[in-house]
Amino acid sequence: MYPRRTLSRTRTAATLLAVAALLLAGCSAGSSTSTASSAGREAEAAALAPLPRSTPAALKPYYAQKPRWRDCGVPGFQCTTLKAPLDYADPSAGDVRLAVSRRQATGPGKRLGSLLVNPGGPGGSAVAYLQQYAGVGYPAEVRARYDIVAVDPRGVARSEPVECLDGPAMDAYTQTDLTPDDRREEGALVEAFRKFAEGCGADAPRLLRHVSTIEAARDMDIVRAALGDRKLNFVGASYGTFLGATYAGLYPDRAGRLVLDGALDPSLPARRLNLEQTEGFDTAFTAFAEDCARRSDCPLGAKGTPVETVGKNLRSFFDELDARPIPAGDADGRELTESLATTGVIAAMYDEGAWEQLREALTSAMKHRDGAGLLLLSDSYYEREADGSYSNLMFANAAVNCLDLPPAFASPEEVRKALPEFEKASPVFGEGLAWASLNCTYWPVEATGEAQRIEAKGAAPVVVVGTTRDPATPYRWARSLSGQLSSARLLTYDGDGHTAYGRGSRCIDAAINAYLLRGTPPADGKRCS
Structure with a gap:
């Protein structure tokens, strides 16, 4: 599940480690x-x-x-x-x-x-x-x-x-549908945010x-x-x-x-930060799409496919996963859901060096119904270990962000009203990032910043x-x-x-x-x- 404000990535000599956060914007030029x-x-x-x-x-x-x-x-x-x-x-x-x-x-x-x-x-x-x-x-x-x-x-x-959820509960949280199709799915998303917040509050009420x-x-x-x-x-x-x-x-x-x-x-207040970061992910995805469309092995379209079509094809793939997740070869039985696949794609946007890995993961998922590659990218983003445990990255991320700024939205109704603006900012990621902005709404501690x-x-x-x-x-x-x-x-x-x-x-x-x-x-x- 996407945290609220900014993602960052740390680097080692051999690998990229997802450091997380989420939601914020586009580029311009000048000094x-x-x-x-x-x-x-x-x-x-x-x-x-x-x-x-x-x-x-x-x-x-x-x-x-x-x-x-x-x-x-x-x-x-x-x-x-x-x-x-x-x-x-x-x-x-x-x-x-x-x-x-x-x-x-x-x-x-x-x-x-x-x-x-x-x-x-x-x-x-x-x-x-x-x-x-x-x-x-x-x-x-x-x-x-x-x-x-x-x-x-x-x-x-x-x-x-700060600790909030154990491994199995965190697995369920990260698989929660971030693009609810009806009020029932909205309710499930709100309940996931509430459960996450309650876990954090129970662990460290004073801290x-x-x-x-x-x-x-x-x-x-x-x-x-x-x-x-x-x-x-x-x-x-x-x-x-x-x-x-x-x-x-x-x-x-x-x-x-x-x-x-x-x-x-x-x-900037939280809503503006989240909207602008959404534009930023769209800018990065456009760069990836342009690069992908120049290659013969692009899974999102034949060589020369327009960037807009590349984005539509990815969105269509996400919609398919929303209806029917695919196997991911996971020892704990997890399948590749829309939410996990979206996280995997977002994780690869942090470094152009990961674009090849993303193309290969998308090819496996879209053509061979093997979601292992995208699940691996998603797990790196969440800092999920092979034994099913998680670092406290996402817990601390929410704890700091939700204390630093008042929440972006006060209710699901406000998110629904904002969806056109977020979807305009990013046709591929906008809907999910808008709903992800709701996580601080149910935080057990009021913002002090x-x-x-x-x-x-x-x-x-x-x-x-x-x-x-x-x-x-x-x-x-x-x-x-x-x-x-x-x-x-x-x-x-x-x-x-x-x-x-x-x-x-x-x-x-x-x-x-x-x-x-x-x-x-x-x-x-x-x-x-």
């Missing part, structure tokens, strides 16, 4: 000097106010922590645990324990301090990302000069994870009220102090850009070298990176965020896939490396391909 149309759309959004520079007395013990590093069983990495207040408004209410990991600077060259990394989600494990990719896959010159550090945000992975992005950003400042850094250096992808921008807004004087890759627009512009006045230069055909974080969001941040430099990758750093563009990598290593940001509006 941050021309973002008025995007930023101005939500002009009523207030600006995030910075916190006082002085540390409140009740928080000083947290800031005075000294990490006790230990071996964490992964060669080259150390781990520790730090504490943060459960409730910053009432530090006496108890603590949350944050899992932190690092790979120390390897040299040569003078150490530049710590570089925190976050892969997005929300719900993606930063510690896993560090140990599987960033700590070994970031450019050697960056790893030589920085301790690469990750902290799992509160409620995520190793940091007191669920304190997993917001603002609280996670405040936790990062405690980590910064514990590491002994005067300023925070940070590379965040997808949702990680929202986390990093929020930090800059709260602590502009402590923001060091910040790279926000695959930017979110914090000024709201859409806010982030200006971070007084912060050092912040590099905002946008990819023109990014499916999950549309390029317009990068333009909008760079227009909000007072010191932003917009760096554009003219290409496909989600995020840009470390994905094959020498131009992008060189610009970001120069900023991280020498403090030299790219010229505002610089474009790479």
